[in-house]
Amino acid sequence: MTDDDPLELARRIAQSYRGEGQGAGRPGPGPKKRSRPIKPSRAKNEDPSTISDLLGQVVRNQGWTEKLDDQRIFTEWATIVGPEVAQHAQIDGFDDTVVHVRATSTAWATQLKLLAPRIVAKLNEALGDGTVTRIDVRGPQAPSWKNGTRSIRGARGPRDTYG
Template sequence: MADDDVALPPPRWGQRRSNFVPRRRFASRKWSGPGPDKRDPQPLGRLLGQTMRRNGWQTNLAHAGVFARWAQIVGSDIADHCRPESLKDGELVVVAESTAWATQLRLFHKQIYAKLTAELGRGVVTRLRIQGPTQPGRVNGPRRVRFNISRDTF
């Protein structure tokens, strides 16, 4: 034995050595107990919500919600006669099937905007632009007549 290695006598019953550290089983592991814990399996909806917030996908999801739930948001009567065309920088472009429906939707644009804000949240749609139908130009020959009206059928 070297001089540094000093043999300590075994501890007596009820006594501990001065350098003795009691060994705890699974000292690094904490048990969750009877209540819920962050290590427990999580519902898929909660995990998807956390992933969307962490990656900043909330605006993309809200934009997709406008197109996917259009009939649910504005109602089936309005959705049968118009459709959302695009959503860019908060401006939603809605195309009506006729100029009469475009005029009717322009009269109710505040109510439509309120429904969109209530369903999707503030800031998703900031401006609502309603357009009538677009029709192709009628060029059938070498000469043509320019019309000043929309040539919409009633």
């Protein structure tokens, strides 16, 4: 067989990985070679990594860092605005630097509208400047008169009830 034979080349590579000698006629493993010390660059690759490091690397590679930073507003809302405000105001959404907040009552909606500049400043301090520019405060939802056991198709709600 010649040196150009790819099968022979593959056999020699496999033998070298198994630690066998260069001679094709020697069966079994050959004399053991002295192990070389592991280089520091190679040791890094062989060391185990934590799952948080791997997830962080995936997030950076996919370009999700900014999106995840924006989502911190949902997870850290109670710590940023305080427990009392968080109890009466829940975040409905976050679009293009605008936070949509739903208040539990109209009184809390009014208070949140008055506190909006302070809340925006706190959010920007915690999440980074320019993350939030405005807070859109909405009061509680009014009850729907369109559904229910006594609703009538085509009716105009409670105005039809009282004649």
